[in-house]
Amino acid sequence: MTQPSGLLTGSDRLLDEAVRKDFPLLDRLVHDGKKIVYLDNAATSQKPRQVLDALNEYYERHNANVHRGVHVLAEEATALYEGARDKVAAFINAPSRDEVIFTKNASESLNLVANMLGWADEPYRVDHETEIVITEMEHHSNIVPWQLLSQRTGAKLKWFGLTDDGRLDLSNINEIITEKTKIVSFVLISNILGTVNPVEAIVRRAQEVGALVLIDASQAAPHVAVDVQALQADFVAFTGHKMCGPTGIGVLWGRQELLEDLPPFLGGGEMIETVSMHSSTYAPAPHKFEAGTPPIAQAVGLGAAVDYLSAIGMDKIAAHEHAITEYAVKRLLEVPSLRIIGPSTAEERGATISFTLGDIHPHDVGQVLDEQGIAVRVGHHCARPVCLRYGIPATTRASFYLYSTQSEVDVLVDGLEHVRNFFG
Amino acid sequence: MKLDSMYQEVILDHYKHPHGRGLRDGDAEVHHVNPTCGDEITLRVKYDGSRIEDVSYEGQGCSISQASASVLNELLVGRELDDARKIQSAFLELMQSKGQLEPDDAMEEVLEDAVAFAGVSKYPARVKCALLSWMAWKDATAQALGDPAHKETA
Numbered sequence: 001m002t003q004p005s006g007l008l009t010g011s012d013r014l015l016d017e018a019v020r021k022d023f024p025l026l027d028r029l030v031h032d033g034k035k036i037v038y039l040d041n042a043a044t045s046q047k048p049r050q051v052l053d054a055l056n057e058y059y060e061r062h063n064a065n066v067h068r069g070v071h072v073l074a075e076e077a078t079a080l081y082e083g084a085r086d087k088v089a090a091f092i093n094a095p096s097r098d099e100v101i102f103t104k105n106a107s108e109s110l111n112l113v114a115n116m117l118g119w120a121d122e123p124y125r126v127d128h129e130t131e132i133v134i135t136e137m138e139h140h141s142n143i144v145p146w147q148l149l150s151q152r153t154g155a156k157l158k159w160f161g162l163t164d165d166g167r168l169d170l171s172n173i174n175e176i177i178t179e180k181t182k183i184v185s186f187v188l189i190s191n192i193l194g195t196v197n198p199v200e201a202i203v204r205r206a207q208e209v210g211a212l213v214l215i216d217a218s219q220a221a222p223h224v225a226v227d228v229q230a231l232q233a234d235f236v237a238f239t240g241h242k243m244c245g246p247t248g249i250g251v252l253w254g255r256q257e258l259l260e261d262l263p264p265f266l267g268g269g270e271m272i273e274t275v276s277m278h279s280s281t282y283a284p285a286p287h288k289f290e291a292g293t294p295p296i297a298q299a300v301g302l303g304a305a306v307d308y309l310s311a312i313g314m315d316k317i318a319a320h321e322h323a324i325t326e327y328a329v330k331r332l333l334e335v336p337s338l339r340i341i342g343p344s345t346a347e348e349r350g351a352t353i354s355f356t357l358g359d360i361h362p363h364d365v366g367q368v369l370d371e372q373g374i375a376v377r378v379g380h381h382c383a384r385p386v387c388l389r390y391g392i393p394a395t396t397r398a399s400f401y402l403y404s405t406q407s408e409v410d411v412l413v414d415g416l417e418h419v420r421n422f423f424g
Numbered sequence: 425m426k427l428d429s430m431y432q433e434v435i436l437d438h439y440k441h442p443h444g445r446g447l448r449d450g451d452a453e454v455h456h457v458n459p460t461c462g463d464e465i466t467l468r469v470k471y472d473g474s475r476i477e478d479v480s481y482e483g484q485g486c487s488i489s490q491a492s493a494s495v496l497n498e499l500l501v502g503r504e505l506d507d508a509r510k511i512q513s514a515f516l517e518l519m520q521s522k523g524q525l526e527p528d529d530a531m532e533e534v535l536e537d538a539v540a541f542a543g544v545s546k547y548p549a550r551v552k553c554a555l556l557s558w559m560a561w562k563d564a565t566a567q568a569l570g571d572p573a574h575k576e577t578a
Contacts, residue, residue, distance in 0.1 A: 031426070361484075361485060361486035361487060361490075362461075362486075363461055363463070363485070363486030363487075363488070363489075363550070363553065364486050364487050364488075367427070367430070367547070367550070368427060371426065371427045378461065379460060379461040379462055380461075380462045384462070387462065393462045393463070393464070393484045393485065394461060394462040422427075422431070423436075423487070
C-alpha cells in the first residue's frame with residue numbers, strides 16, 4: 001500500500017487512507033459544509049459500500065425465509081444465512097460452525113447466557129448457594145442481566161474493582177473467584193476506559209474452581225483478531241454493528257458440549273425438532289437458541305463485514321488503531337486541564353479514549369465539538385459504575401477505527417481548544 | 425453562529441454565577457436524574473401558604489441544566505403558586521417548541537431571563553437538560569402541598 005504524503009509521517013503501521021473511500025458516510029458534510037469527523041466508533045461503526053451492497057443484493061435478489069420451503073429463493077436465502085455463520089466461525093477461529101449463535105446484539109447474547117444458567121440443571125445451575133462474578137468496568141449489558149439472575153435465584157453477585165489508572169484490581173482474585181463461583185463474565189476491552197483486560201489470569205483462576213467464563217468482546221471483535229480457542233473462554237459475545245455490519249445482528253459463541261447441555265431460552269419456530277400439545281424436543285445447537293425468523297439480511301451483512309475486515313487483515317487494523325491511539329494519547333495530554341479516564345498510555349488499551357476537560361461538562365464539550373463537525377459520545381457510556389468509581393458525572397469519549405486518521409486527532413485537539421475558549 | 429443561539433450570554437452568566445444554589449431548609453425534597461447523560465439535581469421547596477418562600481438545589485450537570493436551575497430560582501422564589509405554575513407552563517411550551525416559537529413581548533414578560541433558552545429548544549438532546557430542574561420543582565411542589573395524585577404513587 002502506498003502511504004499518502006504528509007499525514008503518516010514516520011509510521012508504516014497506518015492503513016492507506018484510501019480505505020475511507022469505502023465508507024460513503026465519511027464524505028458527509030454537516031453544519032454548513034463542515035466535513036464530518038466521526039469519532040464515535042465505540043457506539044457504532046460506519047458501514048462500507050461492500051456491506052451496503054450485500055444488504056441490497058440480498059433484498060433485491062434472494063429475499064425469502066430460511067430453513068423452510070423448497071423453492072429456489074428459500075434455498076438461496078438459507079445458503080446465504082448459513083454461509084454468514086461459516087464466515088463468522090472462521091473469523092473467530094471457532095472449532096465448529098454449530099457453536100455460532102446469531103442473536104439481535106451483544107446484550108441479547110449476554111442475557112441468553114444468564115438465562116441458560118438460571119434454568120440449567122447441575123452442574124451449571126446458578127442458585128442461592130452459588131456466586132456470579134463480574135467487574136466494575138462492565139457495560140450495563142453485562143451488569144443488569146446478572147443482577148436480574150442474582151435477584152431471581154438468590155445467587156451472590158461479586159465483582160472486581162478498578163485501580164486508579166483504569167485497570168482491573170485482581171489483587172484479591174482468589175477471594176472473588178471461589179469454589180462457589182459458577183460464572184465469571186467480563187469485558188475484553190472496556191467501552192469507556194479502553195482498557196484491555198488480562199484474560200489469561202482470570203480464565204486460569206476460573207478453571208481452577210470449575211467456573212464458566214463468558215467474555216464480552218463487543219469492543220474487541222471489531223478491532224483485534226479474536227480467537228475463541230486462544231481465549232479459552234466458554235462463551236464469547238459480540239455485536240455486528242460495531243464491526244462494519246448492520247444493526248440487529250449479534251453473536252454468541254459457546255463451546256459445543258455446553259450448548260448441547262444447556263436449556264433453550266426463547267421458544268418458537270426454528271428451534272424445535274418435534275412439537276406435540278404436551279411437549280417438544282429441540283433442534284441441535286445453534287438452532288436451539290434461534291427461535292423465530294432470524295435477522296437474515298443482517299446476518300448476510302455481517303458476513304460481508306467479516307469478509308471486508310478479513311481482506312484488510314485484523315492485525316493491520318489493530319496496528320493502525322494502536323498507532324492512532326498512541327498519537328491521540330500524546331496529543332490529548334497536551335491539552336491543558338484534560339484528564340484521561342483510563343490508562344494514560346497506549347499500552348494494553350484499545351482505541352477508545354475517555355476524558356474530562358476541567359470543569360466543563362461533557363455535554364457542553366460534545367455540543368461545541370458537534371458544531372465543528374466532530375462527533376464524539378458524551379455521558380456515562382452505559383457504564384455508570386465507572387463514573388461513580390472515578391468521582392465524575394460523565395466523560396467525553398473519542399473512539400477510533402480503521403478509517404480514523406491522525407489529522408482527525410488534530411481536528412479534535414483544535415476543537416477542544418475552541419471548547420476551552422468558549423467556556424473560559 | 426448557531427451555537428450562540430443555544431449558549432446565550434444570559435445562560436452562561438447563570439451557569440458561572442448561579443442564583444440560590446445550595447440546599448436549605450424545605451418542606452419537600454426530590455432527586456431527579458437525566459438517565460441519558462447523568463445530569464442530576466436535588467431540589468427542595470419551602471412554602472409559606474401558597475407563596476414560594478425558597479427553592480434550593482444542588483446538582484451536577486451541563487451548563488444548560490445548571491443555568492436553568494438558577495433561572496428557576498430567580499423567577500419563582502417569592503411568587504404565588506398560581507403565578508409560578510403559569511411561568512412553568514410557559515417555559516415548558518417554549519422548550520417543546522422545537523425552535524419554532526419566537527418569544528413575543530408577552531412571553532418575555534412572563535419568562536424574563538428564561539426566554540434565553542428558546543435556542544435550546546432546537547436541540548432535542550438538550551431539552552431534557554433545560555427541563556430537569558423545572559420537572560423537579562413540579563414534583564417537589566406536589567409532594568410539599570400534598571397533591572392527592574402524587575400521594576398515591578409516593
